Amino acid sequence: MSEQQPEPALAGAEMATRYDPQQVEPRWAAEWVDRGYFTADPSSGKPPFCIVIPPPNVTGRLHVGHALGRTIEDALVRRARMQGFEALWLPGMDHAGIATQVVVERKLREEGIERRDIGREAFVERVWAWKEQFGGEIVDQIKRMGASCDWTRERFTMDEGLSRAVRVAFVRLHEAGLIYRGERLVNWCPTDRTGLSDSEVEHDEVEGELVTFRYPLSDGTGSIEVATTRVETMLGDTGIAVHPGDERYAALVGRTVTHPFDGREIPVVADHHVDEEFGTGAVKVTPAHDPNDFDIAQRTGLPLMNIFDAGASLNDAVPVEFRGLDRYEARKAVRDRLDQLGLLVSEERPYLHAVGHCYRCHSEIEPWIAGLQWFVKVSGLTGPARQVVEDGRLRFAPERWQRPYVTWLDDLRDWNISRQLWWGHRIPAWYCPDGHVTVAITDPDACAECGSAEISQDEDVLDTWFSSQLWPFSTLGWPDDTEDLRFFYPNSVLVTGYEILYLWVARMVMSGLFLMDDVPFRWAVIHGLVRDQQGRKMSKSLGNVIDPMEMIDRYGADALRFSLARAATGGQQDIPLSEEAIEGGRNFANKLWNAARLVLRAYPGGEPVLPPAARHTLAERWLLSRHQRCIAEVDVAFDEFRFADAAQTLYRFVWSEFCDWGLEFEKGRLDAGGAEGEDATQLLAWVLERTLRLLHPIMPFITEEIWQRIGLPEPEALAIASWPGGDTSHTDPDAEAALTQVQAIVTAVRQFRSKHGISPKERFDALAGVPADTLEAVTGQADSALRLAGVTLDVTTLDTPTRDGWTTVTLDQGFVQLPPGLFDTGAERARLAKQRDGVASDLERSAKKLANAGFTSKAAPEVVQQERDKHERLGVKLDAIDAQLAQL
RNA sequence: GGGCGCGUAGCUCAGUGGGAGAGCGCUCGCCUCACACGCGAGAGGUCGCAGGUUCAAAACCUGCCGCGCCCACCA
Numbered sequence: 001m002s003e004q005q006p007e008p009a010l011a012g013a014e015m016a017t018r019y020d021p022q023q024v025e026p027r028w029a030a031e032w033v034d035r036g037y038f039t040a041d042p043s044s045g046k047p048p049f050c051i052v053i054p055p056p057n058v059t060g061r062l063h064v065g066h067a068l069g070r071t072i073e074d075a076l077v078r079r080a081r082m083q084g085f086e087a088l089w090l091p092g093m094d095h096a097g098i099a100t101q102v103v104v105e106r107k108l109r110e111e112g113i114e115r116r117d118i119g120r121e122a123f124v125e126r127v128w129a130w131k132e133q134f135g136g137e138i139v140d141q142i143k144r145m146g147a148s149c150d151w152t153r154e155r156f157t158m159d160e161g162l163s164r165a166v167r168v169a170f171v172r173l174h175e176a177g178l179i180y181r182g183e184r185l186v187n188w189c190p191t192d193r194t195g196l197s198d199s200e201v202e203h204d205e206v207e208g209e210l211v212t213f214r215y216p217l218s219d220g221t222g223s224i225e226v227a228t229t230r231v232e233t234m235l236g237d238t239g240i241a242v243h244p245g246d247e248r249y250a251a252l253v254g255r256t257v258t259h260p261f262d263g264r265e266i267p268v269v270a271d272h273h274v275d276e277e278f279g280t281g282a283v284k285v286t287p288a289h290d291p292n293d294f295d296i297a298q299r300t301g302l303p304l305m306n307i308f309d310a311g312a313s314l315n316d317a318v319p320v321e322f323r324g325l326d327r328y329e330a331r332k333a334v335r336d337r338l339d340q341l342g343l344l345v346s347e348e349r350p351y352l353h354a355v356g357h358c359y360r361c362h363s364e365i366e367p368w369i370a371g372l373q374w375f376v377k378v379s380g381l382t383g384p385a386r387q388v389v390e391d392g393r394l395r396f397a398p399e400r401w402q403r404p405y406v407t408w409l410d411d412l413r414d415w416n417i418s419r420q421l422w423w424g425h426r427i428p429a430w431y432c433p434d435g436h437v438t439v440a441i442t443d444p445d446a447c448a449e450c451g452s453a454e455i456s457q458d459e460d461v462l463d464t465w466f467s468s469q470l471w472p473f474s475t476l477g478w479p480d481d482t483e484d485l486r487f488f489y490p491n492s493v494l495v496t497g498y499e500i501l502y503l504w505v506a507r508m509v510m511s512g513l514f515l516m517d518d519v520p521f522r523w524a525v526i527h528g529l530v531r532d533q534q535g536r537k538m539s540k541s542l543g544n545v546i547d548p549m550e551m552i553d554r555y556g557a558d559a560l561r562f563s564l565a566r567a568a569t570g571g572q573q574d575i576p577l578s579e580e581a582i583e584g585g586r587n588f589a590n591k592l593w594n595a596a597r598l599v600l601r602a603y604p605g606g607e608p609v610l611p612p613a614a615r616h617t618l619a620e621r622w623l624l625s626r627h628q629r630c631i632a633e634v635d636v637a638f639d640e641f642r643f644a645d646a647a648q649t650l651y652r653f654v655w656s657e658f659c660d661w662g663l664e665f666e667k668g669r670l671d672a673g674g675a676e677g678e679d680a681t682q683l684l685a686w687v688l689e690r691t692l693r694l695l696h697p698i699m700p701f702i703t704e705e706i707w708q709r710i711g712l713p714e715p716e717a718l719a720i721a722s723w724p725g726g727d728t729s730h731t732d733p734d735a736e737a738a739l740t741q742v743q744a745i746v747t748a749v750r751q752f753r754s755k756h757g758i759s760p761k762e763r764f765d766a767l768a769g770v771p772a773d774t775l776e777a778v779t780g781q782a783d784s785a786l787r788l789a790g791v792t793l794d795v796t797t798l799d800t801p802t803r804d805g806w807t808t809v810t811l812d813q814g815f816v817q818l819p820p821g822l823f824d825t826g827a828e829r830a831r832l833a834k835q836r837d838g839v840a841s842d843l844e845r846s847a848k849k850l851a852n853a854g855f856t857s858k859a860a861p862e863v864v865q866q867e868r869d870k871h872e873r874l875g876v877k878l879d880a881i882d883a884q885l886a887q888l
Numbered sequence: 889g890g891g892c893g894c895g896u897a898g899c900u901c902a903g904u905g906g907g908a909g910a911g912c913g914c915u916c917g918c919c920u921c922a923c924a925c926g927c928g929a930g931a932g933g934u935c936g937c938a939g940g941u942u943c944a945a946a947a948c949c950u951g952c953c954g955c956g957c958c959c960a961c962c963a
Contacts (some may be wrong), residue, residue: 017923228963275962283963312919404892404958533900569901573893573957576900587925594923681899754929760918788920854943865905
């Protein structure tokens, strides 16, 4: 830290009442990186732990979904680092083909420039320039979150190394016969003017129409009715199909109908795909614009008739009156024309059906023949990808994601990887005039087959996801055999949202297994989508978008991180988040800050030393025991990727246990000063310090800042301190039980005061009775807890005579007596009566249970004994209340 | 058409076979010398519905109802 050194130790007294993340976070974010804590060293001798970041789009901005993923990743990596792993979190960005191209195109258009006007080379240059200038904002945003990435290893999917990896991967797959070129119908986006893979098409219900119309038989003997949701495609019909076994149409197969607009004679064919039950049992066949029809045409030899241009407007293949119309205008025009000719049979509108949409721009997809395209043949890749989850080499958390993953693999069709874009990895295939294809890693000078020097490279680029699927190993140096690759592959964990389970996760597994012969990662941690409090998707139009940068400005990165971690429950599919929740995270940070202020007020600095056990008070034994349980619970929660549980456990420990009881008990000792005060201070600092370590993966900034103020001689930062755990020596069930007694006493007195409206200023005496075996432990402790609240307490055993005229509050095990004159008798009678009702009904239920022979004979003995104890306790309590009521 | 998830306090969610919980919100009382971004005390729930298993069900099984999501070439 060049300008602002972290505060030295002993700064407790200088700590402000309010924690201010803005003064802390930027300093540490820079300092950790500058000191090289996050730079991984594969030769350290430590075991590896590696996560690669899901690379965000270069043009992207951090949204709250990213914030969730990065929080989870950072928590895992920081904990692993503290646990002694050589932890690498490898960052980088994705060129994001379509998305980026569209963004830059839009910017250029604002300058009055069309990409086709300036040409491919100039356009790509503009994208690079744009990327250099405006891209990467998201990197700074990730840094602000406190992400412990190794920025020295930052990668980009189109940097030199990764571009080479893409070519090698392409060539290797091609050599293995797993990449081929073919002409097929592709999912065409008429807006982005490129083909898409099946995974990039989203199916949404739309309110369309179902139009039924007639094709007259060419011989004038009748007609055939067909139905369609896209009546405009009838312009491209080249056949009518019926089921081979359908007797209604058997006589028509082989005959023709006449196209009403252009007079073409169209054959009636038989094909098994047709469902006799549906509609009229006859189907119009548009091979060039429907995948099923394409298949039918392949089987029956019907010709293809392409009626659309790349923008999905009608081309010159259709009658003049329709040319140039876009598909929606055409739909109406064709329908009207059919109506005029008296061929329209019926219309159903609205007709709900699913229509494919482009995942980037949401235009309706047009199945279209876009020339020769490259495909990945998945049949050779899915088997191993399924196998590794079945034999546990790759595991999902939560486990339920395994099933959809396997199901998807089972149904997978070949992957179209050609994109008619300019921004991306150009397909490493060259063609000569004779039609030979040369596929090569480095640009060839001549055709590999005929030696022709007249070769030209494929105009298309590869699907963005083709390079993303290599990310877990290409970033580590593949195809070279690097030290990083050997050490950090397979990655330990991959963290991502379920929306790219197929698009990305499954493909990394397939390519990793094929190219690296091993899974890309051992765990796939799948999280939900962050939604608003009503469960709605965040969108600008709804105005419910939570901008993580704004939240960091307002509440701090720790607050954001904590609230995200706490919300990531995994039980439900998605994650609701509200600004109030983040405010809760901020409040928690402030609570921790103030607890530290109190503990460190008189702390001398240095490593906290736990006083010998013999000097621990009951409350201290309790605190250490609870703290130890907290460590164990947090540890297991992290191991099982239950981030919400880890956060919740820490919240409860810090707030409800450490602060609410621990610090309240210890205030007396702290104030006492001297040896007693030193013991208390050391013990609290010891617990605090370990708690900071536990909390650090989720809230790195505030924990580091406080930790520095404790002033340990080493290590120099919490970020590289060790993870607590393992030790169980402080577990102390006796202390926990005894303290439960104390809490009951303290609560009873507080309730009494509150119920009777006794002013906090009013001081009074009280007497508590507890079982003999906890008397010694409880004595003093209960008194010290209450003294601050203006109550002087005597503690005695249960069998000591009670004080005449005092009112008794009956506890589960013991009682509290309060002096007369403090309260209204009527109110007290009401309080007791209410309590009696509760106890009486519990007692009745317990008695019934014990009277049930089935229960006493079949239930586990310890459960029955527990019930007997409870019954007895309730009986004693009821008697005590009755006695008290009688006195009033 | 196939699959998945969820219905528990006003809201968002924990809780997987033995006495209904948390955070926020709400009510009452407190500026108690760490914290009002706080402290203390409360109110509030036929655990979606109906059957079943069990001595015992919010939890396990079956069916139904409701909400959300994913996959899918019924025109």
